Amino acid sequence: MADRDIEQLRTELAAELGAEIVRWDDATLAGRAHDTWPLSLVRAHHGTLRSRPACVVTPESVDQVQAALVYANRHDVKVAPFGAGSGVCGGFLPDDETMVIDMGRMNQLLEVNEKALYARVQAGMMGDVFEAALNERGYTMGHFPQSIDLSTVGGWVSTRAAGQFSSRYGSIEDMLLGLEVVLVDGERIAIKPSPRRSAGPDLRHLFLGAEGTLGVITEVIVRIMPLPETRRLCSFAFADFDTGLEAIRQIVRAGWRPPVLRLYDEHESGRHFGQWVEGDACFLLILCEGVAPLANTEVEACREICLSLQGTETGEAPVEHWMGERNNVPNLADLVARGFVVDTIEVTADWSNITELYSAVIAAVASVESLLVVSGHSSHSYAQGTNIYFTFVAQPDDPGDAEKVYLECWKRAMDATVRCNGSISHHHGVGRLRVPWMRQEHGQGIEVLRAVKRALDPKGILNPGALLPE
Ligand SMILES: Cc1cc2nc3c(=O)[nH]c(=O)nc-3n(C[C@H](O)[C@H](O)[C@H](O)COP(=O)(O)OP(=O)(O)OC[C@H]3O[C@@H](n4cnc5c(N)ncnc54)[C@H](O)[C@@H]3O)c2cc1C
Numbered sequence: 001m002a003d004r005d006i007e008q009l010r011t012e013l014a015a016e017l018g019a020e021i022v023r024w025d026d027a028t029l030a031g032r033a034h035d036t037w038p039l040s041l042v043r044a045h046h047g048t049l050r051s052r053p054a055c056v057v058t059p060e061s062v063d064q065v066q067a068a069l070v071y072a073n074r075h076d077v078k079v080a081p082f083g084a085g086s087g088v089c090g091g092f093l094p095d096d097e098t099m100v101i102d103m104g105r106m107n108q109l110l111e112v113n114e115k116a117l118y119a120r121v122q123a124g125m126m127g128d129v130f131e132a133a134l135n136e137r138g139y140t141m142g143h144f145p146q147s148i149d150l151s152t153v154g155g156w157v158s159t160r161a162a163g164q165f166s167s168r169y170g171s172i173e174d175m176l177l178g179l180e181v182v183l184v185d186g187e188r189i190a191i192k193p194s195p196r197r198s199a200g201p202d203l204r205h206l207f208l209g210a211e212g213t214l215g216v217i218t219e220v221i222v223r224i225m226p227l228p229e230t231r232r233l234c235s236f237a238f239a240d241f242d243t244g245l246e247a248i249r250q251i252v253r254a255g256w257r258p259p260v261l262r263l264y265d266e267h268e269s270g271r272h273f274g275q276w277v278e279g280d281a282c283f284l285l286i287l288c289e290g291v292a293p294l295a296n297t298e299v300e301a302c303r304e305i306c307l308s309l310q311g312t313e314t315g316e317a318p319v320e321h322w323m324g325e326r327n328n329v330p331n332l333a334d335l336v337a338r339g340f341v342v343d344t345i346e347v348t349a350d351w352s353n354i355t356e357l358y359s360a361v362i363a364a365v366a367s368v369e370s371l372l373v374v375s376g377h378s379s380h381s382y383a384q385g386t387n388i389y390f391t392f393v394a395q396p397d398d399p400g401d402a403e404k405v406y407l408e409c410w411k412r413a414m415d416a417t418v419r420c421n422g423s424i425s426h427h428h429g430v431g432r433l434r435v436p437w438m439r440q441e442h443g444q445g446i447e448v449l450r451a452v453k454r455a456l457d458p459k460g461i462l463n464p465g466a467l468l469p470e
Pocket of ligand 1 (some may be wrong): 081154218
């Protein structure tokens with residue numbers, strides 16, 4: 001789009017939607033240039049980040065979202081929805097021909113249905129504000145991503161997010177009952193909440209994880225539940241990571257579902273729980289909650305399994321410590337400025353493949369030149385398998401090599417995951433970062449996703465570059 005067209009876009013949009021919701025001043029554009037993808041932070045630090053949108057629309061109503069999309073579709077203008085920008089894979093990276101739709105003003109809690117146990121919320125509501133509003137009424141959603149105070153409810157749906165209590169309560173796809181989406185032509189569709197239905201393919205799943213490529217989510221309806229009555233905690237140290245994984249496998253196989261089952265490898269156990277762990281032990285945190293008889297029985301059953309695998313009991317304090325610290329993360333921009341290359345990579349595999357996958361990814365990333373450390377933990381478990389959440393830190397001699405080193409770590413980790421029959425992402429989504437591995441993840445199914453994209457967004461203006469390979 002030529003400069004003249006960008007000016008035209010801005011002034012026409014302001015005239016159609018109202019000047020107060022269309023902005024293109026420097027500060028606004030700079031604040032909506034990228035998400036929290038570490039590579040964008042590296043590029044911003046080195047002055048090589050080129051993203052900056054044409055304008056930012058902040059709708060206050062569904063009508064305004066519809067009007068913005070109708071305009072964009074009519075004039076072939078690219079659109080990137082924005083929740084709170086906490087995405088870590090470059091799902092949001094608008095160029096200077098892109099209109100950003102910032103959902104931040106659509107942030108109201110619309111309904112809490114205490115009898116049918118659901119809440120209806122506008123997509124731009126921040127996660128912590130939503131959870132606090134539920135807590136005031138005696139309820140919880142049970143969804144606690146580490147970024148709960150950095151992310152929106154619509155962003156959770158768009159990235160298929162998972163929270164720290166997912167092993168009991170499930171991830172966002174298990175909680176989502178209904179939603180409202182505005183399609184690229186301005187059409188509004190509403191999927192009503194229902195406990196279950198057998199009425200053809202489930203349309204909710206089209207928008208779960210779509211990362212803004214199929215429509216703009218304006219409203220979300222999620223399952224809620226009464227706040228738990230009791231909480232019980234325990235922790236164990238195991239001789240090695242594989243034995244800790246075996247304890248988790250036996251716990252979930254037996255049908256127990258502690259919301260928190262987190263196993264750290266020896267590096268992370270030492271880093272986070274050094275005061276409780278000796279030597280190379282691997283640390284398992286367990287938190288059970290719910291009605292008292294259930295929580296009490298569950299914690300005892302978990303204890304029995306851990307002791308049978310020679311786990312050493314280390315008490316409640318480490319879990320309390322984690323509860324207090326769990327959302328504190330180092331300032332990434334600071335680390336980047338000091339020349340470190342840092343990221344986390346979360347992948348998943350079934351129990352037959354997970355130990356091999358853990359070792360393969362650790363070995364693959366450890367072999368990258370200038371790597372300082374690579375470590376991992378398991379934090380979301382299922383009867384069929386679990387995830388591993390890797391963290392790597394590198395420090396290239398030449399700070400100009402940061403991007404190369406970053407991409408090499410990711411390539412080795414993704415290739416090793418695919419080789420071990422893993423899935424390339426557990427909960428951070430695809431963004432632009434994982435696009436090269438989408439074909440291996442989905443096989444020929446990628447053509448079905450492309451066909452859906454063509455049907456819902458024939459001009460390809462919704463968040464191009466994210467999710468799907470060109
Ligand atoms: C410190 C930190 C910790 C994190 N911890 C977790 C964690 O525990 N679990 C987890 O799952 N993730 C985690 N994340 C990742 C991130 O918080 C999630 O991906 C989150 O769901 C993104 O929400 P957001 O509102 O910030 O979305 P954004 O980053 O603004 O957008 C994410 C993607 O969704 C699209 N999008 C946003 N809103 C809409 C909408 N209304 N309609 C259509 N498309 C939309 C955007 O275009 C983009 O492609 C973490 C991130 C950070 C920085």
